[in-house]
Amino acid sequence: MRRRKLLGLLAAAPAIARPAAAQGDDWNKVVEAAKKEGKLVFYTASIGSPFHKKVFDAFEKKYGIKVELLEARASEVRERVRVEQTAGRFLGDLHHNGSTTTWLMTRDGNFQPHGEIPNIKNVDPIYEPDDVKIPAEVISYSLMVNKNIVKPDDEPKSWKDLLDPKWQGKILSDDYRALGGGAVFFPVMLKAFGREFHEKLAAQKPVFSRDIQNSERRCARGEFPLYLPFNLQDLNTLKGLPVKAVVPAEGRPYVRFDISMLKNAPHANAARLFMNHYLEPESQLVFANAGYAPVVRGVVEKTLPEIRELLSTKAMGTTDPPKQDEMLALAKEIYK
Amino acid sequence: MLLYGSIHSTPPGMAGEFNLAGYRALLAADNLQALVNTVAISLVKTLLSITLAILLAWIVARTDTPGRGVLEILITLPFFIPPILTATAWAMLGNPQVGTINLAWRWLTGSDGTLIDVYSYGGIVWHMMQYSTPFIFLFVVDAFRAMDPSLEEASRMSGATRWQTFWRVTFALMLPITTSAFILSFIRGMEAFESAVFFGTPVNIKVLTTQIFDMITQRAQPDYQAATAMGFASLVLMGLLLVLQGRLLRGRSFTTVTGKAYAPNVTRLGPMRWVAFAICVAFFALTVALPVGQLFLSSFFQFFGFYQLDMLTLEHYRSVWENREFWRAFGNTMLLGFLGATATMVLGGIVAYVTTRTTWRGRRLIEVLAWLPWMMPGMVLGIGFLWGFATLPHSIPIYGTLWALLLAYMALGTPVAVRVTSGAYAQIARDIEECSRVHGANWGQTMLRILVALAWPAFAVGWVLIFFGIMRELSASILLYVPDTQVMSVVMLKMWNGGKPEDVSVVGLIMLALVLLFRWVQLRFIKRRISTL
Secondary structure (H helix, E strand, C coil): CHHHHHHHHHHHHHHHHHHHHHHCCCCCHHHHHHHHEEEEEEECCCCHHHHHHHHHHHHHHHHHHHEEECCCCCHHHHHHHHHHCCCCCCCCCCCEEEEHHHHHHCCCCCECCCCCHHHHHCCCCCCCCCCCCEEEEEEEEEEECCCCCHHHHHHCCCCHHHHHHHHHHCCEEECCCCHHHHHHHHHHHHHHHHHHHHHHHHHCCCCCECCHHHHHHHHCCCCCEEEEEEEEHHHHHHHHCEEEECCCCCCCEEEEEEEEEECCCCHHHHHHHHHHHCCCHHHHHHHHHHHHCCEEECCCHCCCCHHHHCCCEEEEEECCCCHHEEEHHHHHHHHC | CHHHHEEEEECCCCCCCCCCCHHHHHHHHHHHHEEEEEEEHHHHHHHHHHHHHHHHHHHHEEEECCCCCHHHHHHHHHHHHCCCHHHHHHHHHHHHCCCCHHHHHHHHHCCCCCCCCCHHHHHHHHHHHHHHHHHHHHHHHHHHHHHCHHHHHHHHHHHCCCCHHHHHHHHHCCCHHHHHHHHHHHHHHHHHCCCHHHHHHHHHCHHHHHHHHHHCCCCCCHHHHHHHHHHHHHHHHHHCCCCCHHHHHHHCCCCCCCCCCCCCCCHHHHHHHHHHHHHHHHHHHHHHHHHHHHHHHHEEEEECCCCCHEEECCCCCCHHHHCHHHHHHCCCCHHHHHHHHHHHHHHHHHHHHHHHCCCCHHHHHHHHHHHHHHCCHHHHHHHHHHHHHHHCCCCCCCCCCHHHHHHHHHHHHHHHHHHHHHHHHHEECCCHHHHHHCCCCCCCHHHHHHHHHHHHHHHHHHHHHHHHHHHHHCCCHHHHCCCHHHHHHHHHHHHHHHHCCCHHHHHHHHHHHHHHHHHHHHHHHHHHHHCCC
């Protein structure tokens, strides 16, 4: 039994030592080692995103390293990582998830330090990279307005305009009582306008839904004149429909996605190389043109004009991971 | 694993303590409300569906209604359409603001009221009925066909009316299969997710599965303990149902297929056959033509539900055709479907034989075990599969392979296989088997040439149900797949989340075409078998 344990430790040793060994080397050696590994396994909670696929394809083309994707919902990815690591199955290299889940998994010890990543120097400091995670892209939230129903003069100019009695029963919203865009909107508005804002919004009787894609189309079809919070990156997939994104004067709530290296990643060099690739201005421009706020400086200025205008608005606030469940409970209390 | 999860404060492999907090959480007001909602919704939809399904099955199998061969295929179609697609279609047809039906109603009557609102209890029940009616229909239609009409003739000869004969003979003989279908459908209703989350969540109607979904995926810190405890609570509830069924059927005989020759009887309805025809067509129009028409039409437009000439396109067909990931997943799913459905039916046939045709001790335990996968909500069971397979010794290479998915699908399909085959076995008299043995056939030959041969229409139905169950399964698939073993349900989720519901419609139509092909082949075989009997 003891012998088996010892053999297990010996077998795991090279994998544990791999990133540390590469740390002192220059970046070219990391690139060569990554190419030799030839493969990268990427666990992500971003399901079916065509924009991420573009960035993966560019990486494969540039370095000849195949990216294998495992996509599932945030908690499913997290549980898979936890169970696999507990069982000694170290299959994934990188983990891409919302900042709350990343925070929880960092606390649980699911990651390892990623080592030096040259492009980290370009990251906007408000997105807080550290030795375990790099910021990936930022989802920004606005209001979706049906242009056939709402005249430009009637569009809400402030988030507080949602409290106007004329919108009673006419707001479709992502649920504030569950993880997702609604759970980002709730604490940001709470911090900006206090509990009273939510009590008044609850009196407006918003209709909650948890299927974002269907909700956006319900608004586009005219079932509801307003939908919130609307992911800016979905604007691209709805081109041609009578909807527009409006960012009220106070700004846009946002939530960050992070990338971290999983503990005992089998392709640690490829993982580092990919993290660096993700922070390249070209990669970030793909996300920015899609409507995500880029995390490196100097990219917003190069985005498509209609997107640039929206992304140049003020970043209003985001979630506080340690308080997430407390916020969900408060939302349940207010929105019964 | 799941039991451990329900009584431990953290999932397997994490430090924690044993306690009953998960079970205590069930007593919270909104969980109790969800339980009441779940039972009520499932009961109502099952009762309505079973009534409708029996009527339709009787029309198709035992009357001279015109076109019943085609009707039989059409009636079963809704079962095979991915629920998210029909939900989307019904949301467009029946939303209170701009739903097509309500707009037509306002235009016709000049009122500004609402005829139907799918975001309601009624909407949830109606959407679930579109799946449970064909499901029960598939279960009972062959039992109707396999019934020796001499029993009914005897009843009529003894002076019973047509209705008395139906109720006291036909329906009574169908009790094992009907109660099995009732229980399966009720359990399915308890575990249904799409209808409730789509039509219930916007109006704050909670059911067990939406609560479990909330506990597992909608909180920063997933509450696996409460979710698994809720799974066990529903398991106990459904276990009680099975005990009830056992009591109802105990000591009664339901054999209708005996050694005597018979020909399935056809009731001549006269002019009423057109009423029967109209009922079948109305069911088809409401549950298939309307939503599938929406799907079909939408697949040619840029956006689902926006029918403008300048938005006409074949782009969605091209997109699916060129989607290599989809076709790889399609290949995996077909392989898993064929192997999974076949292996599950063999396993189910054996389990059913042991539980219905032998007197072995412990056969009741096997029967209960075969039910277990359906008594536990899919989302909880998916977690159980992940915990179970991932923690197997590394020398057993199941986790991360197609085997993990195959074994999970077999476990999930076994209850259907067992119920379908045991219902069919219950109708076959033992004397035919004994006759075979007396004439020198061994057990294997008897099994193949008598039981399998006579119960084979039921095998075919079970096979199709399991095959398409595998095509749709998501809860376990998403937790067990790896990049090389992607299956269709996972790719469809990606398409949906990636903002391509129109591509999902195209996939739905491909699935429908497959169903038509399968059902056509299956019914041709059944007819050939019946004509040789």
